[in-house]
Amino acid sequence: xxLKTVTTFVITLSILSFSYSQSNxxxxxxxxxxxxxxxxxxxxxxxxxxxNNYLNIKYLFNSNWNVEVQVESYLPKxxxxxxxxxxxxxxxxxxxxxxxxxxxxxxxxxxDQFGSGLILRTWEDRxxxxxxxxxxxxxxxxxxxxNLKLLAGWQKKGSEISVGKxxxxxxxxxxxxxxxxxxxxxxxxxxxxxFENLVNPIIAYDFNDxxxxxSTRLDYFSDQFYFEYEQVIxxxxxxxxxxxxxxxxxxxxxxxxxNLGFTKPGFGLDMTxxxxxxxxxxxxxxxxxxxxxxxxxxxxxxxTKQHDYQLANxxxxxxxxxxxxxxxxxxxxxxIGYQFDLYYDLKEGSSLGGRYGSKLSLNFSSWYNLKGEYTxxxxxxxxxxxxxxxxxxxxQSLEIRKKWSLKFDNIFLFINKYYNKRYVEExxxxxxxxxxxxxxxxxxxxxxxxxxELQHLFTKDDKKNWYGxxxxxxxxxxxxxxxxxxxxxxxxxxxxxxxYSFGASYTKNALxxxxxxxxxxxxxxxxxxxxxYVPEFKGFSFSVNTSF
Amino acid sequence: xxxxxxxxxxxxxxxxxxxxxxxxPNLELKTLNYESIKSVEAINQDGFTIISFxxxxxxxxxxxxxxxxxxxxxxxxxxxxxxxxxxxxxxRSKKRVRPLIxxxxxxxxxxxxxxxxxxxxxxxxxxxxxxxxxxxxxxHRRIGYTPGEEEDLFKVISNYKK
Numbered sequence: 001x002x003l004k005t006v007t008t009f010v011i012t013l014s015i016l017s018f019s020y021s022q023s024n025x026x027x028x029x030x031x032x033x034x035x036x037x038x039x040x041x042x043x044x045x046x047x048x049x050x051x052n053n054y055l056n057i058k059y060l061f062n063s064n065w066n067v068e069v070q071v072e073s074y075l076p077k078x079x080x081x082x083x084x085x086x087x088x089x090x091x092x093x094x095x096x097x098x099x100x101x102x103x104x105x106x107x108x109x110x111x112d113q114f115g116s117g118l119i120l121r122t123w124e125d126r127x128x129x130x131x132x133x134x135x136x137x138x139x140x141x142x143x144x145x146x147n148l149k150l151l152a153g154w155q156k157k158g159s160e161i162s163v164g165k166x167x168x169x170x171x172x173x174x175x176x177x178x179x180x181x182x183x184x185x186x187x188x189x190x191x192x193x194x195f196e197n198l199v200n201p202i203i204a205y206d207f208n209d210x211x212x213x214x215s216t217r218l219d220y221f222s223d224q225f226y227f228e229y230e231q232v233i234x235x236x237x238x239x240x241x242x243x244x245x246x247x248x249x250x251x252x253x254x255x256x257x258x259n260l261g262f263t264k265p266g267f268g269l270d271m272t273x274x275x276x277x278x279x280x281x282x283x284x285x286x287x288x289x290x291x292x293x294x295x296x297x298x299x300x301x302x303x304t305k306q307h308d309y310q311l312a313n314x315x316x317x318x319x320x321x322x323x324x325x326x327x328x329x330x331x332x333x334x335x336i337g338y339q340f341d342l343y344y345d346l347k348e349g350s351s352l353g354g355r356y357g358s359k360l361s362l363n364f365s366s367w368y369n370l371k372g373e374y375t376x377x378x379x380x381x382x383x384x385x386x387x388x389x390x391x392x393x394x395x396q397s398l399e400i401r402k403k404w405s406l407k408f409d410n411i412f413l414f415i416n417k418y419y420n421k422r423y424v425e426e427x428x429x430x431x432x433x434x435x436x437x438x439x440x441x442x443x444x445x446x447x448x449x450x451x452x453e454l455q456h457l458f459t460k461d462d463k464k465n466w467y468g469x470x471x472x473x474x475x476x477x478x479x480x481x482x483x484x485x486x487x488x489x490x491x492x493x494x495x496x497x498x499x500y501s502f503g504a505s506y507t508k509n510a511l512x513x514x515x516x517x518x519x520x521x522x523x524x525x526x527x528x529x530x531x532x533y534v535p536e537f538k539g540f541s542f543s544v545n546t547s548f
Numbered sequence: 549x550x551x552x553x554x555x556x557x558x559x560x561x562x563x564x565x566x567x568x569x570x571x572x573p574n575l576e577l578k579t580l581n582y583e584s585i586k587s588v589e590a591i592n593q594d595g596f597t598i599i600s601f602x603x604x605x606x607x608x609x610x611x612x613x614x615x616x617x618x619x620x621x622x623x624x625x626x627x628x629x630x631x632x633x634x635x636x637x638x639x640r641s642k643k644r645v646r647p648l649i650x651x652x653x654x655x656x657x658x659x660x661x662x663x664x665x666x667x668x669x670x671x672x673x674x675x676x677x678x679x680x681x682x683x684x685x686x687x688h689r690r691i692g693y694t695p696g697e698e699e700d701l702f703k704v705i706s707n708y709k710k
Contacts, residue, residue, distance in 0.1 A: 027569030029671035056671060058573075066573075113663040116639035123638075123663055126673075142576060142584065177583070184581050221581040226646065259643050268647020301640035306605035341644050343651020359614075359652055401614070411607070441611070441695050449695040474694040505692075512674070512691045547569070547671040547689065 028057035031126065031545040035079055039519075039538040042080065050077045051542075052086070054126060056093070067096050068109075081534045082129040083292040085158020092131060092156070093124075104140035109133040110151055114170040114190040117299030118232050118255050119213040119281070122155075130293050132283075135161055147172040155283035157294050162283035164196035166297055181222070188217040188230075194297060196285055198238075198245065207250050211237045213281060213298070228259040234279060239323045240288040241379065249379045251323065251333075253278035255300075266345040272303055277334035277370055277383060279321040288322065291533060303339050304395055305363040307415070309437050310486050311455040311468050314523070315419035317367060317393040326426050328376040333383055335392060337367035356403035366394040369423065394418045406443075413437040421462070433459035447476040455486070464490030480505050486521070497521075503541070510547040515540070570686055572599075573669040577634075578660040580646060587666060590659055591681055595628025596705050599679040601661075601672055603637045604644045609676040612693035617654050619698065627705055631656040636664050636675060680704055 034051035053073040060066045070093035078086045095108030111133050114120045124131040136153015149170040155162040169191045176185040192213045198205055217230035234253030238245040254277045261270040279300055282288055287295035302319040320335040342362040346353035371387025374380075396416045403409040415435040421427050439453040455468035470484030485500035503516025522536030574588045591597045598616065602609035613633055623629050633656040635645045642662055649658055661667055670679070673691075680688040680701065688704045 027671055029673050031673045056668075058669065058671070060573075063574075111663065111665060111668065113639075116642075117663075121639075121663065124668070144584070147584070182581070184583060186582060219582055226581075228643075261643070261646055263646050263650035265650060266653050268650040270643050270647045272643055299639065301638070303640060305644075306641055308605060308607045341647055343647045345651055345653045361648070361651065439607075443695045447696060447700075451695070477694055477697045477700055480694065507690065507692045510677075510689045510691055545673040545691070547673065547677075547691075 025060045026057060027548060028055070029545065029547045030055050032543065033079065033126075034542045035537070036540040037080065037537055038540075040080070041535055044077075045080050045537070048077070050079045051075055052079050052082065052126070054092075064100050065096070065098055067094075069094050070109075080537060083158055083294055085160060085294065086129065087159060090159040092159070093133060102141055102143050104138075104142075106138040106140075107136075109135060109156065110138045110153065112138065112149065112151065112168075113299070114149070114168065114192065115188050115215055115217050115230055116228075116257060118230055118257065118279070119190055119192045119215045119298050120166075120168050120170075121299035122297075123299075128293065130296075131156060132294060132296055134166055136166075144177075145174045155295060155297065157283070162295060164194050164283040164285070166192065166194055166283060168192045184219075184221045186219045188215070188219070190215040190217075192281070192297065194281055194283060196283075198285065203247060205238060205245070206247050207236050207238050211235055211281065213253075224262060224264050226259075226261045226263075228257075230257045231255070232279070234281070238285065239278070239379075240286060241325060243286065245285060249323075251278050251381075255279050266347065268341070268343040270341040272339045273337075274303055275334070275336045275370070275385075276300060276319070276321040278323045279334065289324075302367075303337070304365045304367075304393070305339075305341075305397055307397075307413075309413065309439070309453070309455060310484070310521075311435050311457040311466055312413070312415055312437065314457065314466070315417065315421070315431050315433065315462075317365075317395075317419065318424060320367070320369070320392055320424065323381075324426070325374075325376060325379050330422065330426065331374040331376060331381065332369050332423065333372065333374070333381045334370045335367050336370055336386075336388055337365065337392075339363070339365040354402070354404075356405070356409075358403070359401040361399045363395070363397045367392045390420070390423055391418065392420050392423050408440070408442050410441065411437070411439040413439070429462055431459055431461040433457055433461070447474075449474045453484075463488050463494070478507055482516075499536075512543070512545050514543045517541070569671060571684060572681065572686070573666075575666050575669055577666055578662070580649075580658045580660070582660075585659065587659075588684065590632055590657065591684060592628065592630035593683055595630070595682070596708075597630045597632055597681045598701060599632045599634060599681065600656075601634045601636055601667055601670075601675045601677045601679075603635060603675060604641045604648055605637075606675050608693045611695070612676050612678070612698065613654060613656070614652065615695070615698045616701075617652070617656070619702075620655065623702055623705075627702075629705065632659060633657070634659050634661050634666060636661050636667050638662055638664070682708060682710065 032053045036049045037045040040046045056070040058068045072092045073089040074086050093109040095106050098105045111122050122133045133156045134153040138151035141148045152167040172188045174186050176183050194211045195209055197209045212235040215232045220227040232255035236250050236252045239249045256275045258273045281297045282295040284295055300319050300321040302317045304317050323333050325331045344360045346358040348357035368391050369389035370383040371389040372381055372383030398414045400412045417433050419431040421429040435457045437455045441451045443449045451472040453470045457466040466488050468486035472482040474480045481504045483502040488497045499519050499521040501516050501518030505514035517540050519538040572587055574586055576584055577587055579585050676693045678690050
C-alpha cells in the first residue's frame with residue numbers, strides 16, 4: 001500500500017512539476033468534496049471528516065500523442081455511502097492515446113460507448129461513485145462512411161480490477177447521406193463479450209464462460225423526422241439469486257429500444273418504447289445486485305424525465321432490467337414501457353404567450369413488469385413479447401416557463417406520479433403523489449438577482465405530505481448565498497422530519513468554491529437514471545472544483 | 549493524516565498554479581443529425597465562439613441558453629459570434645434534445661457529447677460551464693450561471709483585445 005501511494009505521488013508530482021516548462025500542453029481539473037459529519041447512524045462517521053478528491057491531468061505531447069492521468073484521494077476516509085473499494089490515494093485513470101489520419105489507438109483506461117450503451121458504456125460519474133472504465137487496449141478507425149472500434153481489457157473496480165474480461169467490437173456505416181432532401185441513415189452492428197471462468201468444485205455449470213451480446217441498430221434523420229431502433233440479443237447465462245448461481249436458472253436476455261420524433265421550429269415531439277428482459281451485464285457475475293453499480297458493463301437507465309427539484313426527486317424510478325424472484329408473490333424478469341415528450345413555444349405577442357412568450361413542455365412515462373408465466377420453484381418464466389404486467393411506475397408532468405418582464409420570470413411544474421415501492425424497491429407499498437413547484441427569478445440592479453422556489457408534495461400514502469421552499473440570493477455574478485428546506489410535515493411517526501441546507505458559493509472563472517451546513521435526506525440518490533442509496537446525515541460540506 | 553491532507557492541498561496548489569488550457573482538443577463528435585464533426589471544425593475560426601456545456605435536465609443551463617437565445621441576434625450585429633451548445637445528455641435524456649431545442653426555437657449549433665468524452669477532455673467537472681474562444685484560442689471560461697450573467701459574457705467578447 002505504501003509503495004502504491006509513493007508511486008502515485010511520484011508520478012503525479014513529476015507530471016505537475018513538468019507542467020511549469022510546458023506551456024499550453026498540460027491542463028486538467030481538480031475536484032474536492034468534503035463533509036464533516038455530525039449526527040450519523042453509522043458510528044464510523046460520527047463526528048468525523050471525510051473527503052473525495054480527484055485530480056485529472058492531460059498532457060499533449062504533440063498533435064498525435066496525448067496522455068491522461070487521474071489520481072484520487074479518499075482522505076482521511078471516503079465519503080459515506082461510497083464503495084469500500086475507494087480507499088487512500090490511488091491512480092484511477094491512466095491512458096496513452098495516439099491518433100493519426102483516420103486511425104486511433106488507446107492503451108490504459110478506456111471510456112467508450114457503443115450505440116446508446118445498451119451493451120457497453122464505460123464512464124465516470126463522481127456523484128454516483130461510478131468509474132467503470134476498461135483497463136486495456138482500443139483501436140479505432142473512422143471516415144465519413146465507416147466507424148470501427150475494437151477493445152479488450154478488464155474493468156476497473158475502485159482501486160482494483162475485475163476478474164472477468166471484456167471484449168467489444170462496434171461498427172457504424174452511413175448508408176444514405178443526402179443533402180438535397182436532407183436524409184441520414186446509419187446502420188450499427190456491435191458485439192460485447194464477457195469472459196469469466198466460474199470455478200465451483202461441486203457444480204459443472206452448463207452455460208459458457210463467455211456471455212455474448214449482439215446489437216444491431218438503425219438510425220434515420222431528416223429535417224423534421226427521426227427514428228432510432230436498437231435490438232440486442234444476450235446469450236444464456238446463469239442468474240444470480242440470493243448470491244447463488246445454479247444450473248436451475250439459466251436464461252437468455254434481450255432488449256428492444258425504439259425512438260421516434262417529429263420537430264419543427266417551435267414544436268418538438270418525441271416517443272420512446274423500450275423492452276428489457278434479463279439484460280444486466282457485469283464484469284463479475286456475482287456482482288449482480290451490488291448497490292454501487294461498479295461492475296456494470298452496459299447502461300440501462302430509467303427512461304423517465306429527470307428533475308432538478310428536491311420533492312420531485314422523492315420516489316424516483318430506477319430501471320428494472322434484472323431478473324429478480326425475492327418471494328413467490330414478487331417475480332420480475334425485466335421491464336416494458338414508453339415515454340412521450342412534447343415541447344411547444346408559445347410565441348411572443350400571442351394570446352397565450354403574452355408579451356415575452358412562454359415555453360411549455362409535457363412528459364408522460366409508464367413502465368411495467370413483463371407479462372408472462374412465472375414459477376417460483378423451480379425458478380422459471382416465459383414472457384409475452386408485447387405483454388404489460390404489473391405496473392412499476394408512471395409519471396405525467398407539465399412545465400411552463402413564463403417570462404413576465406425583462407426582470408421577472410418563473411417556472412411552474414406539476415407532476416402526477418405513481419410509484420410501486422413493492423416492485424421497484426422490493427419493499428412494501430404503492431405511492432400516488434402530486435407535486436407542485438413554483439420557481440421564480442428576479443433580476444435586481446448591479447448584477448444582483450434573487451431566486452425563490454416553493455414546492456409541495458401531496459400524498460396519502462407512505463410518509464404523507466411534504467412542503468419545501470428555497471431562497472437564493474446572488475450578490476453578484478461571483479458570490480451567492482442560499483437556504484432551502486423540505487419538511488415531511490404529516491409524517492408524525494418520525495416526528496415531522498425537516499431537512500435543510502444553507503451556505504454560500506463563490507465562482508471566479510473556472511473556480512467554484514462552496515460551503516454549506518445542513519441535514520440531508522436519506523434515500524435513493526439518482527443521477528442520469530442510475531440510483532444509489534445514501535444515508536441521512538447532518539454536517540458541514542465543503543466543495544471546490546476547478547479546470548486549469 | 550496531517551501528511552495526507554497536506555498532500556491533497558499540494559496537489560491542488562500545483563494544479564491551480566500550472567498553465568491553463570489554451571486550445572480545444574480535437575475530438576470526433578456528433579451533430580444533431582448524427583453526422584461526425586471534429587470539435588475544432590465546429591468552432592468559428594474567424595471570430596468568437598461561445599461554447600456552452602449543458603443538459604436537458606440542468607435548469608441553470610437552460611436558463612443561460614434561453615437568455616443567450618433572446619439576445620444573440622443583437623450580439624451578432626455587433627460581433628462575429630457563434631454559439632455552440634454541447635449537450636452532455638447521455639442516452640437516457642439525449643432523445644429530449646431535438647424536441648427541446650425546436651420547442652424553444654433555439655438558433656444554436658448543437659453537438660452531442662453523449663458519453664461526455666469532450667467534457668472530460670476539456671477538464672469540466674460540473675455544468676453549466678461556458679467557454680469563449682477567439683479563433684482557435686480559449687480566452688475565457690466560467691462555471692455556473694446566475695440571471696443576467698450573459699451580459700458579462702458579451703462584455704468579455706467586447707473588451708477582448710485581439
